[in-house]
Amino acid sequence: MTHFTKYQALGNDYVVIDPRDAAFEPTGQDALLLCDRNFGIGADGVLYGPIGPVDADQPVRLRIFNSDGSECEKSGNGIRIFALHLAARHLPGVRELTVRTLGGDSPVRIVDEQAGVVSVGMGLPSFDAAAVPMLGITGLAVEQPLLVDGQQLTVTALNLGNPHAVVFTEHPTRELACALGPLIAEHERFPTRTNVQFLRVLDRRTIQIEVWERGAGYTLASGSSGCAATAVAHRLDLVDTGAEITVRMAGGEIGVTVAPDSTVTMTGGAEHVLSGTLAAALVARLGNHADQDAVAHSDRDAVAHAEPAAVRA
Numbered sequence: 001m002t003h004f005t006k007y008q009a010l011g012n013d014y015v016v017i018d019p020r021d022a023a024f025e026p027t028g029q030d031a032l033l034l035c036d037r038n039f040g041i042g043a044d045g046v047l048y049g050p051i052g053p054v055d056a057d058q059p060v061r062l063r064i065f066n067s068d069g070s071e072c073e074k075s076g077n078g079i080r081i082f083a084l085h086l087a088a089r090h091l092p093g094v095r096e097l098t099v100r101t102l103g104g105d106s107p108v109r110i111v112d113e114q115a116g117v118v119s120v121g122m123g124l125p126s127f128d129a130a131a132v133p134m135l136g137i138t139g140l141a142v143e144q145p146l147l148v149d150g151q152q153l154t155v156t157a158l159n160l161g162n163p164h165a166v167v168f169t170e171h172p173t174r175e176l177a178c179a180l181g182p183l184i185a186e187h188e189r190f191p192t193r194t195n196v197q198f199l200r201v202l203d204r205r206t207i208q209i210e211v212w213e214r215g216a217g218y219t220l221a222s223g224s225s226g227c228a229a230t231a232v233a234h235r236l237d238l239v240d241t242g243a244e245i246t247v248r249m250a251g252g253e254i255g256v257t258v259a260p261d262s263t264v265t266m267t268g269g270a271e272h273v274l275s276g277t278l279a280a281a282l283v284a285r286l287g288n289h290a291d292q293d294a295v296a297h298s299d300r301d302a303v304a305h306a307e308p309a310a311v312r313a
């Protein structure tokens with residue numbers, strides 16, 4: 001029996017596959033199928049962990065996949081969700097732990113398990129173009145011109161474990177995110193693609209963003225995006241240092257603090273939505289099973305081709 005759980009954080013939803021419940025380690029193709037809202041469970045991404053021993057004093061390993069099957073280095077909402085899963089299943093009563101992803105180690109504090117409130121140290125942003133990576137410039141990727149579909153935009157790009165590109169706008173809307181997001185996310189100057197935020201600073205303690213995620217498309221919220229946008233507003237001295245900045249997103253709000261040394265901390269909610277069991281026929285198509293037959297492959301191809309064009313547009 002392969003069990004899964006599903007959580008959402010401000011409408012950004014993740015399927016959690018726990019190695020204790022699953023006889024397979026998901027591949028990108030598996031994530032694509034699990035995230036498919038028609039052929040699978042439906043989610044913006046898949047979290048696979050804890051990988052290896054679980055000990056509150058040691059970093060706990062997590063792999064993160066986007067809904068297009070790509071693996072990403074980090075997810076702010078994903079780490080908060082994973083922390084709640086760990087607290088519920090593996091580390092009852094533990095309030096502080098470290099989550100290790102491809103994007104580095106994130107210190108986590110469970111502020112209120114009942115309410116699902118978790119705080120995550122998201123690290124130090126790097127605005128160095130080489131670190132983002134953003135091609136075509138040397139030095140800082142701050143307020144750089146970017147030609148998108150004949151339009152000259154100004155973007156500030158940064159790496160916070162994963163890549164982000166922030167565009168200021170007076171009117172952050174879903175329509176704008178869906179129109180320009182994919183063009184920036186897939187722009188040739190971002191060789192590893194990028195998450196994209198459309199940012200409006202409302203006052204020195206409040207910002208608003210709309211998000212186009214690399215590998216997932218339009219999402220209602222993104223933790224790392226909220227942190228990236230706050231870091232950009234902070235870099236340009238538009239928000240206060242050391243104060244909790246409220247980040248408004250379509251699915252809800254998180255709080256982000258930029259410390260005097262520029263490290264970023266995020267606090268926000270998440271909740272367990274459902275637990276379920278994957279059907280045996282579906283499980284047979286997941287993981288690196290030696291017995292996969294041609295039918296299983298063609299099924300998965302069908303799912304891949306059924307992905308909405310917008311996801312990879």
Ligand SMILES: N[C@H](CCC[C@H](N)C(=O)O)C(=O)O
Pocket residue numbers: 012066071072073074075076077078162163195213214215216219221222223224225
């Ligand atoms: N939803 C995530 C972002 C996932 C990042 C992913 N889309 C990528 O870097 O490819 C978050 O809350 O931070």
